Amino acid sequence: MRWFGAMLAVLALLAGSCAAERSRPAEQAGPTWSPCAGISGDDRVWECATITAPRDHRDPGAGTIDLALIRTRSADPAQRLGSLVYNPGGPGGSGLETVVGVAAKFSALLDRYDLVSWDPRGVGRSTAVQCAETALPDRVPRTDAEWAAVDASSRQFTDSCATQSGPLLPHIGLFDSARDLDLVRAAVGDDKLNYLGVSYGGQLGAAYATLFPQRVGRMLLDAPGTPLRTFRQSLLDQAAGSEASLRAFLDFCVAAGNCPLGGTREQALTRVDAFLAQAEAAPVRTDRGTPLTRAVATAGLGLGVAAPESWSHLIPALAKAFSGDGSELVGYADLFAGRRPDGSRSNFASINTAANCADYPDFYTTDQVRGLLPEFAGVAPRFGELTGLRLAECTYWSVHGVGRAPLGGAGAAPIVLIGNTGDPEAPIEWVTELAQALPSGVLLTYHGVGHGAYGGVNECVDRVVNGYLRAGVVPERGAVCR
Numbered sequence: 025m026r027w028f029g030a031m032l033a034v035l036a037l038l039a040g041s042c043a044a045e046r047s048r049p050a051e052q053a054g055p056t057w058s059p060c061a062g063i064s065g066d067d068r069v070w071e072c073a074t075i076t077a078p079r080d081h082r083d084p085g086a087g088t089i090d091l092a093l094i095r096t097r098s099a100d101p102a103q104r105l106g107s108l109v110y111n112p113g114g115p116g117g118s119g120l121e122t123v124v125g126v127a128a129k130f131s132a133l134l135d136r137y138d139l140v141s142w143d144p145r146g147v148g149r150s151t152a153v154q155c156a157e158t159a160l161p162d163r164v165p166r167t168d169a170e171w172a173a174v175d176a177s178s179r180q181f182t183d184s185c186a187t188q189s190g191p192l193l194p195h196i197g198l199f200d201s202a203r204d205l206d207l208v209r210a211a212v213g214d215d216k217l218n219y220l221g222v223s224y225g226g227q228l229g230a231a232y233a234t235l236f237p238q239r240v241g242r243m244l245l246d247a248p249g250t251p252l253r254t255f256r257q258s259l260l261d262q263a264a265g266s267e268a269s270l271r272a273f274l275d276f277c278v279a280a281g282n283c284p285l286g287g288t289r290e291q292a293l294t295r296v297d298a299f300l301a302q303a304e305a306a307p308v309r310t311d312r313g314t315p316l317t318r319a320v321a322t323a324g325l326g327l328g329v330a331a332p333e334s335w336s337h338l339i340p341a342l343a344k345a346f347s348g349d350g351s352e353l354v355g356y357a358d359l360f361a362g363r364r365p366d367g368s369r370s371n372f373a374s375i376n377t378a379a380n381c382a383d384y385p386d387f388y389t390t391d392q393v394r395g396l397l398p399e400f401a402g403v404a405p406r407f408g409e410l411t412g413l414r415l416a417e418c419t420y421w422s423v424h425g426v427g428r429a430p431l432g433g434a435g436a437a438p439i440v441l442i443g444n445t446g447d448p449e450a451p452i453e454w455v456t457e458l459a460q461a462l463p464s465g466v467l468l469t470y471h472g473v474g475h476g477a478y479g480g481v482n483e484c485v486d487r488v489v490n491g492y493l494r495a496g497v498v499p500e501r502g503a504v505c506r
Contacts (some may be wrong), residue, residue, distance in 0.1 A: 055211050060094060065124040068096040072120070075211050076494070077145065080195050081203045089151035089192065089203055093144045093211060094120050096127065100135035106241070108137035108213040108493070109205070111144070113249075115198075115379035116146040116372045129479030130220070132490045137218065142208050144228075146189075146196045146375040152191060153372035159361075160319035163304045164397070164409040172414050175390040182420040184376060197382045198251060198427030202231035216241035216437075218493070222476050223434065223450060224249050226441070230458055233433035240464075242493050247447055247476040250454040251428055252461065255384035255415060256396065261403035262465075263411040266447030268381025269329040270296070270406065272446060272473050277339050284343035296325075299346050300406065308350035312358070316350030322410050324356035330448045332474040333481075361429035381418035388415050410424025420488040431461040438464050438498040442485065446473030468499050470506045 055073035063070055073093045076083040098104040103210045108130075115303040119141025127139055143150040158181050185193060209217040218241040221229040226248020233240050243459065253261070274292040277283040286292030300318050302308070307315035314320065328338040334356075341352035363369050381387070388396070393416045400408030418424070433439070439462055443455030452469065459465035470477040470485050477485045484505035491497040 031141065033270065054213065055093065055412070056145070057095070060120075063094070063120065063124060066127060068124075068127060070096050070124060073211070075207060077204050077207050079151075079192060081200060089145055091145065091151075092120055093140065093208060094123060094142065094148035095138050095140040095212065096134070097138050098135060103135055104138070105494075106138070106214045106216075106218055107140045107209075107429065108133060108218045108220055109208055109212075110141045111205075111219075111221045111225030111228055113146075113221070113225045114376055115144075115224045115383070116147055116375035117223075117225070118143050118370060118372070121240060121370065122150055122322055126479065132486070133493055136494055138212065140208070140212055142204075144201045145204055146192065146378060147372075147411070148370060151192065152189075152371050153185065153328060153375045153378045154188040154371060155181055155230070155378070157369070159250075160410070161413075162307070162317040162319055164319075164413065165394075171390060171394055174413070175419070178390065178416050178419045179323045181377070181417070182422070184474045185374065186422065189378075193378060193382065194423045195425065196379050197428065198227055198231045198379075199235065200426070201228055202235055205232050206236055206239065213242070215239070217243070219243045220246065220478075220493075221248065222246045226450075226455075226458070227251050227427075229439070230431055230433070230462055231427075232461060233436045233439060233464075234429075234431050237433045237436035240433070240439065242437070242496065243439045244478065244489060244493060245439065245441045245458070246478045247444060247450040248441060248455055248458055249450055250458050251383070251431065252457050253454070255380065255418070256386055256388075258384075259411050259414060260400060260403055260408075261451050261454070262449055263400055263408040265451055266326045266407040266411070267404045268331065268446065269448040269473060270325070273329040273332075273338065276335055280339075284339065285346070293484065295346060296342075299342075303350075308345055308348060309442055310349070310354045311351040312354050314354050314358070314363075316345065316354050316357075319410055320354060320357045321345070321350065322407060323361075324353045324358075326407055326411075326448075327356045327359055328353075330475045332472075356406065377417045378421075379427075380414075381421035382423055383425075384418070385425035385428050387418045387421065387424050390416055390419055393419070431458075432463065434463045434465045436462070438466050438490070439500060440466050440468060440492050442468050442477045442489070443473050444470050444474060444477050446471075447475050449475040466498055466501055466503075468503045468505065475506075 057071040057073045060070045060072040076088045079087040079089050123141035146153040176190045226245035229245045274289045296457035303321045307317045345353040397409045398411030441459045443452045459467040
């Protein structure tokens with residue numbers, strides 16, 4: 025069941041959405057800030073507030089939603105430049121759950137800026153998308169019956185989202201959130217938006233610059249995704265990136281000496297393959313109530329190899345899993361599923377699927393997804409098929425393509441983008457494409473691995489970025505850090 029009429033209506037409304045918005049929306053009265061409830065983690069004072077946004081920015085009279093904001097004030101008010109608004113990516117990442125933890129990474133900026141974040145529409149403490157809880161299949165479906173179960177699960181998930189969150193679902197795309205971001209800018213009292221967006225947050229910054237180029241202040245897009253590729257191609261690229269990161273991780277382990285996974289990369293890969301086959305035949309026990317199936321193990325491994333800062337922990341977690349205890353490895357998969365250490369869940373899995381399905385224009389029947397999996401296996405033998413299976417999440421979604429429109433931003437101040445040559449989640453080709461699509465985009469290339477590069481990863485990157493965000497020094501075109 026697909027609402028083609030609704031989909032076409034939304035696409036028609038968006039056809040001109042990426043011209044610069046000339047009329048300034050009515051500014052809200054300043055929000056009331058108060059100490060944040062249930063948020064702690066450092067010695068800074070964190071304040072929270074709630075603002076409202078139109079559910080449909082094209083029809084402001086059709087209802088409103090809440091947006092939850094958080095901030096910590098500048099450590100040196102005399103040197104304050106304004107607010108720096110942070111988005112962790114996703115789609116579906118919660119600013120309220122992540123900004124406290126990353127504040128230390130941005131410490132070089134906190135004498136100049138208030139650090140601000142928010143839960144985007146559909147996320148967490150803002151008006152949230154709610155869907156029934158789903159789980160990855162234990163393995164890649166092979167039989168007709170297993171594929172029928174995938175199809176039924178996709179339909180049930182979509183129906184549950186429509187039942188619980190129907191009016192919001194057509195309005196959670198990239199450009200809806202970009203318009204919300206302008207309300208956040210206004211709520212903190214800044215004439216221009218200073219912004220740090222990571223991953224999908226980088227796409228969000230690009231959409232903001234397209235809609236509001238004259239309101240762009242200093243904008244950093246770290247490892248941004250791209251709205252210029254299809255869902256299918258994006259997943260293919262990321263699956264291939266995960267394979268490359270796995271090889272880099274195993275090389276790291278071997279080079280460190282006494283690698284418990286194997287004495288060479290080839291030996292370690294053989295052990296990984298044997299472990300995944302074992303997990304498919306008989307899930308590995310854990311102490312978290314979640315068995316380590318092949319699907320869960322692959323998800324956890326993919327998340328772990330994308331974060332070099334975690335590799336020293338991932339090595340013993342894998343070695344422990346090889347020995348029959350998947351308790352530590354399953355923790356990586358829990359992050360992707362939105363499961364917290366205390367057993368509660370965020371709505372990350374629901375909003376991530378909902379936003380992806382709404383943003384991307386391409387969607388596939390379950391039979392088509394089944395036919396595409398050999399292509400995914402060809403580019404990524406370990407990660408490809410399970411990554412490609414994500415296409416089935418959108419089979420019955422009601423609206424597609426709302427996050428895809430031409431990018432622009434003529435007249436915006438310089439926008440700095442960081443691309444890692446070894447990034448599995450945002451390949452350097454993606455970041456290059458995005459930089460070329462933004463008239464004022466300036467690409468800083470980092471020859472390294474991992475997803476994201478600013479904040480303690482590389483001294484050169486930090487020096488360039490701090491010079492830009494603190495003093496407005498734009499890096500030269502073609503700048504490189506190693």
